[in-house]
Amino acid sequence: MPQIRLITFDLDNTLWDVHSVIINAEATMRAWLAEHVPVYGQQIDTQQVQQLRSSAVNENPALAHDVSALRKAVLQRAFVVCGYKEKAAHALSQQAFNVFFEARQQVVFFPGALTMLEELAGEFHLGALTNGNADINAVGLGQYFSFAFSSADVGVSKPAPDMFHAALRHAGVDAADTIHVGDNLVDDIAGAGQLGIHTIWTNHAAVSPGERDHAPTAIVSHLEELPAAVELIRSR
Numbered sequence: 595m596p597q598i599r600l601i602t603f604d605l606d607n608t609l610w611d612v613h614s615v616i617i618n619a620e621a622t623m624r625a626w627l628a629e630h631v632p633v634y635g636q637q638i639d640t641q642q643v644q645q646l647r648s649s650a651v652n653e654n655p656a657l658a659h660d661v662s663a664l665r666k667a668v669l670q671r672a673f674v675v676c677g678y679k680e681k682a683a684h685a686l687s688q689q690a691f692n693v694f695f696e697a698r699q700q701v702v703f704f705p706g707a708l709t710m711l712e713e714l715a716g717e718f719h720l721g722a723l724t725n726g727n728a729d730i731n732a733v734g735l736g737q738y739f740s741f742a743f744s745s746a747d748v749g750v751s752k753p754a755p756d757m758f759h760a761a762l763r764h765a766g767v768d769a770a771d772t773i774h775v776g777d778n779l780v781d782d783i784a785g786a787g788q789l790g791i792h793t794i795w796t797n798h799a800a801v802s803p804g805e806r807d808h809a810p811t812a813i814v815s816h817l818e819e820l821p822a823a824v825e826l827i828r829s830r
Contacts, residue, residue, distance in 0.1 A: 596792065598828045600767040601714055602721040602758070604776030605728045608796050609711075609735075609817070610701040612726070619697035626693040631686060633676045646671045660746035662727045666691045699732035704798065706818035711738040713821050721761050723774070725751045725781065740765070752778075753785025773811075773827060775820065784808040792827050794820065 606612035627634045650667040651657050657664040666687045673683035714720060715738040722730050722742035730742045743760050745751040752758075762769060769790040776782025776796065783793045787808030795803065795810035796817065803809065812823040 596828060596830065597771050598718065598773055598792070598824065600719045600721065600761070600765045600772040601824065602723050602761050602772065602774045602786075603739075604752075604774075604778065604782050605722055605724040605730075605733075606726045607777040607798075608775060608782075609707045610703050610733075612701075612728075615698060615701050618700065619694050622697035623690055623694040627690060631673065631676070631690070634672060637676050638672045642675070643668060643672065646675075656749065659725075659749055659751050661725075662691070662695070662746065665694065695727070696732075698727065699729055701728070701733050704817050706816060710817045710820050711735065714824065715739075718824075719765050719767070721765065723752065723757050723761060723776075752781040753788075755785070755789055758786055758789050758791060773824060779803055779806060779810075783810045787811075794823050794827075796820075 603609065606615075624635070646668045647664065650664060650671060654667070657667060669687035669690050670680075670683045673686050674680065678686065711720065719740045720738055722735070722739050723744075724742070725745045727744065727746070730736050730739050741761070741764050743757050743764075745757065748756045748760050750756045758769075758774065762772065765772075770792075772786075773792040773794060774782060774786035775794045776786075777798065779795065783795050783803075784807065786793050787810075792811040793808070794812045794814060797803070797813050797815050800815050803813070811827055814820055814823050
């Protein structure tokens with residue numbers, strides 16, 4: 595019977611819908627750009643942004659695992675295209691990113707998320723593991739989580755084992771005594787499962803997982819079901 599001591603959580607699309615969050619953050623940043631750097635909207639389109647993103651990653655592959663640094667790099671390159679000198683482009687990219695980042699933390703939690711986290715945090719160590727740049731304190735979850743690691747922190751993204759290993763080392767817990775919760779069958783379920791970590795798939799869309807090498811230990815469709823799923827795993 596596993597002695598569950600640690601539960602790690604993915605954030606985006608596990609505890610909230612990230613698509614709507616990013617759409618709002620992008621719109622907020624574009625409004626700021628229209629006011630402060632109007633030439634950006636006149637000269638930079640979506641295709642050019644993608645090209646700048648690709649060139650930035652080609653020159654510095656580490657940016658692929660640091661979405662904040664990548665966004666700032668793309669903005670700086672775009673401002674240079676718009677005619678700004680490097681120093682001014684750098685300063686503007688930081689300002690524009692700050693506007694985006696603040697809006698990016700304005701999330702709407704899935705039903706039951708906060709009560710579920712409060713219940714589990716009373717009994718287990720909770721950690722956050724994300725490939726994105728959500729900040730547990732900025733979104734209002736700092737009181738529930740003991741720690742958080744992002745792909746930028748460890749230099750590689752899930753499903754690579756590095757982030758899971760970082761969590762296990764930080765908490766001093768074995769994989770067999772850990773549960774990882776996430777929405778992505780590859781990044782979260784396979785990534786954690788290959789290390790022997792128990793997994794709970796948050797299947798918000800109620801779709802079939804199909805046949806996989808690393809099937810989730812448990813599946814929930816609503817976050818209110820998570821504590822019961824944890825108890826089921828612990829009782830096996």
